[in-house]
Amino acid sequence: MDQEKFELLSQIKYPADLRKLSIDQLPEVCKELRQDIIDEVSVNPGHFASSLGVVEITVALHYVFDTPEDRIVWDVGHQAYGHKLLTGRRDQFSTNRKLDGIRPFPTPLESEYDTFTCGHASNSISAALGMAVAAKKTGHEDRHVVAVIGDGSMSGGLAFEGLNNASSTPNDLLIILNDNDMSIDRAVGGMEQYLLNLDTNETYNKIRFKASQWLRSKGYLSDKRRKGIIRLNNAIKSAISQQQNVFEGMNIRYFGPFDGHDVRETVRILRQIKDMKGPKLLHLHTTKGKGYEPAEKAATVWHAPGKFDPKTGERIISDTSNEPPKFQEVFGKTLLELARQNPRIVGVTPAMPSGCSMNIMMKEMPDRTFDVGIAEGHAVTFSGGMAKDGLMPFCNIYSSFSQRAYDNIIHDLAILNLPVVMCLDRAGLVGEDGSTHHGAFDLAALRPIPNLTIASPMNEHELRKLMYTAQLPGKGTFVIRYPRGRGALRDWHCKLEEIEVGTGRRLTDGEDLAILTLGPIAYQAQEAIRQAGFSVAHYDLRFLKPLDNKLLHEVGQRFKRIITIEDGVRNGGMGSAVLEWMDDHSYTPRVVRLGLPDSEFVEHGTVQQLYKKCRIDAESIKEEILQLMKS
Numbered sequence: 047m048d049q050e051k052f053e054l055l056s057q058i059k060y061p062a063d064l065r066k067l068s069i070d071q072l073p074e075v076c077k078e079l080r081q082d083i084i085d086e087v088s089v090n091p092g093h094f095a096s097s098l099g100v101v102e103i104t105v106a107l108h109y110v111f112d113t114p115e116d117r118i119v120w121d122v123g124h125q126a127y128g129h130k131l132l133t134g135r136r137d138q139f140s141t142n143r144k145l146d147g148i149r150p151f152p153t154p155l156e157s158e159y160d161t162f163t164c165g166h167a168s169n170s171i172s173a174a175l176g177m178a179v180a181a182k183k184t185g186h187e188d189r190h191v192v193a194v195i196g197d198g199s200m201s202g203g204l205a206f207e208g209l210n211n212a213s214s215t216p217n218d219l220l221i222i223l224n225d226n227d228m229s230i231d232r233a234v235g236g237m238e239q240y241l242l243n244l245d246t247n248e249t250y251n252k253i254r255f256k257a258s259q260w261l262r263s264k265g266y267l268s269d270k271r272r273k274g275i276i277r278l279n280n281a282i283k284s285a286i287s288q289q290q291n292v293f294e295g296m297n298i299r300y301f302g303p304f305d306g307h308d309v310r311e312t313v314r315i316l317r318q319i320k321d322m323k324g325p326k327l328l329h330l331h332t333t334k335g336k337g338y339e340p341a342e343k344a345a346t347v348w349h350a351p352g353k354f355d356p357k358t359g360e361r362i363i364s365d366t367s368n369e370p371p372k373f374q375e376v377f378g379k380t381l382l383e384l385a386r387q388n389p390r391i392v393g394v395t396p397a398m399p400s401g402c403s404m405n406i407m408m409k410e411m412p413d414r415t416f417d418v419g420i421a422e423g424h425a426v427t428f429s430g431g432m433a434k435d436g437l438m439p440f441c442n443i444y445s446s447f448s449q450r451a452y453d454n455i456i457h458d459l460a461i462l463n464l465p466v467v468m469c470l471d472r473a474g475l476v477g478e479d480g481s482t483h484h485g486a487f488d489l490a491a492l493r494p495i496p497n498l499t500i501a502s503p504m505n506e507h508e509l510r511k512l513m514y515t516a517q518l519p520g521k522g523t524f525v526i527r528y529p530r531g532r533g534a535l536r537d538w539h540c541k542l543e544e545i546e547v548g549t550g551r552r553l554t555d556g557e558d559l560a561i562l563t564l565g566p567i568a569y570q571a572q573e574a575i576r577q578a579g580f581s582v583a584h585y586d587l588r589f590l591k592p593l594d595n596k597l598l599h600e601v602g603q604r605f606k607r608i609i610t611i612e613d614g615v616r617n618g619g620m621g622s623a624v625l626e627w628m629d630d631h632s633y634t635p636r637v638v639r640l641g642l643p644d645s646e647f648v649e650h651g652t653v654q655q656l657y658k659k660c661r662i663d664a665e666s667i668k669e670e671i672l673q674l675m676k677s
């Protein structure tokens with residue numbers, strides 16, 4: 047069956063097999079590859095539309111370049127399913143993103159065809175430039191290095207830093223700009239606008255490409271003359287179009303825009319430019335979701351659509367009407383509610399309006415919400431600027447992406463204690479996106495920073511109240527972290543009221559030991575307490591900073607055994623804070639800290655599977671209780 051349906055694909059285990067085919071067979075390879083992605087992702091969900099959009103680019107790259115000796119660096123890596131299928135992982139693809147299965151994004155830990163860590167956007171140009179420089183300095187002068195970056199990822203500051211350096215460091219890097227006019231939501235910003243305008247010069251660009259081919263064939267286009275010719279070219283182009291090409295202005299040769307779905311043409315162009323010296327950028331137009339109509343029509347939904355029927359395009363969505371809402375939905379609705387009451391509130395998201403549900407406020411208040419593109423550092427500093435002069439920004443960033451903005455939080459918010467509410471979404475384990483996406487480090491990373499208030503709601507009511515509290519006058523920089531997915535309360539709407547900063551609460555009382563939790567991991571603890579059969583006092587700490595001194599004195603005085611549980615790295619976070627506090631106040635309980643390890647990165651799987659691996663699921667907590675009670 048596989049051989050019939052995938053006649054060519056079934057013959058390709060590695061790119062070397064692909065390279066045995068004729069160029070005229072490539073469109074058929076693309077067709078089969080696209081079908082394989084559709085079949086596989088429909089039953090084993092993952093990132094979808096982006097991979098469909100780069101099928102032809104993927105095939106052309108592996109056809110033209112001598113991978114893995116030549117280096118392809120994917121940006122984000124959510125578009126790399128075709129690459130995985132052509133590089134020895136077709137047999138394992140059904141395990142993609144599953145516990146112990148192949149990883150969600152390319153990584154050299156998995157394959158020599160994966161050249162760098164992927165997951166967080168905008169790093170490909172910098173990493174590829176590093177590889178291009180390393181190739182020259184380590185005796186691999188013939189190695190080609192290619193960065194493949196989307197238009198959305200090009201909005202990230204790191205990409206600009208990479209371009210800036212590439213323009214002045216000797217290198218032969220090729221950057222492929224995969225321009226589909228989309229991020230997860232619609233791509234935003236000046237670069238996007240610029241790329242749109244570049245399209246109007248398509249005819250000019252074609253003529254120019256042909257001219258450069260001709261000049262080269264006549265020997266006029268030597269590498270020595272390259273910069274001069276680029277400048278001349280630029281001057282002519284500016285005169286014709288009243289617009290300078292940004293890339294060429296930076297001495298990066300620009301080719302395009304071309305149709306990135308014409309695999310034969312893409313191969314031809316790549317062959318033409320691959321050995322040209324100096325940095326160069328090939329601009330290809332593609333359609334996100336290409337070849338699968340529902341995805342082409344609604345690329346945001348089909349970015350990662352879950353299971354679906356490949357024939358009808360119907361998404362298979364289980365009935366969740368009896369389940370509690372997602373934290374994201376509660377955040378989005380509460381933000382709008384608060385913004386209606388408080389005119390100083392504005393919303394900021396770096397490219398995740400749908401993911402974090404800020405799109406709810408965006409719809410009603412487009413002029414008070416800002417999607418700044420994939421620019422986490424900027425999102426924070428921009429929020430700081432607005433706060434400095436009178437606004438009250440809610441800046442929502444996925445916890446793991448906020449790692450990009452660590453200094454901005456310290457330097458541009460905390461030092462002035464500016465009233466910005468940093469909402470860290472996807473805090474803790476996120477599941478199938480794996481090690482690059484778990485929000486593992488925020489608690490440990492932010493705890494030492496002066497002025498910050500750091501809180502984590504146990505459930506939807508707490509989230510709403512913390513959001514309300516954070517926007518009250520005089521609260522300074524306020525961090526609220528909460529996880530991906532559903533909360534615990536179906537009846538999530540509650541009155542908005544203030545929670546006194548730095549106060550936790552006792553949820554249940556007991557005599558044998560105390561459990562301290564932060565955030566919704568409390569529910570795993572509650573289940574463990576039910577099963578364990580001991581008299582356990584359970585405290586929801588609620589604030590990591592400031593700690594609740596009164597609560598901790600009560601715990602220190604009453605208990606010789608304490609278990610702390612957090613959905614974050616166990617060293618440096620809440621457990622460490624409690625341990626330090628107990629020591630500082632001369633209490634000497636035995637403290638068992640449960641949380642994510644700092645000895646290895648947590649990989650992918652369902653959240654529940656990963657809780658178990660990290661021993662923060664109910665069953666493991668129960669075992670820890672029993673163990674501690676033996677001591």
Ligand SMILES: Cc1ncc(C[n+]2csc(CCOP(=O)(O)OP(=O)(O)O)c2C)c(N)n1
Pocket residue numbers: 096099122124125165166167168195196197198199200224226228229230233334396397398420421422447450
């Ligand atoms: C630092 C960082 N911020 C945000 C994201 C979330 N994210 C993943 S893919 C994506 C959109 C990327 O758009 P683009 O590069 O154009 O790729 P496309 O999906 O359009 O092919 C975003 C915002 C991320 N992975 N990393």
Ligand SMILES: CC(=O)[C@@H](O)[C@H](O)COP(=O)(O)O
Pocket residue numbers: 093122124165230349350401472476479530
């Ligand atoms: C590739 C990437 O970074 C995003 O697509 C991420 O996978 C989104 O995850 P959520 O589904 O949690 O929004």
Ligand SMILES: [Mg+2]
Pocket residue numbers: 196197198199224225226227228229233
């Ligand atoms: Mg894009």
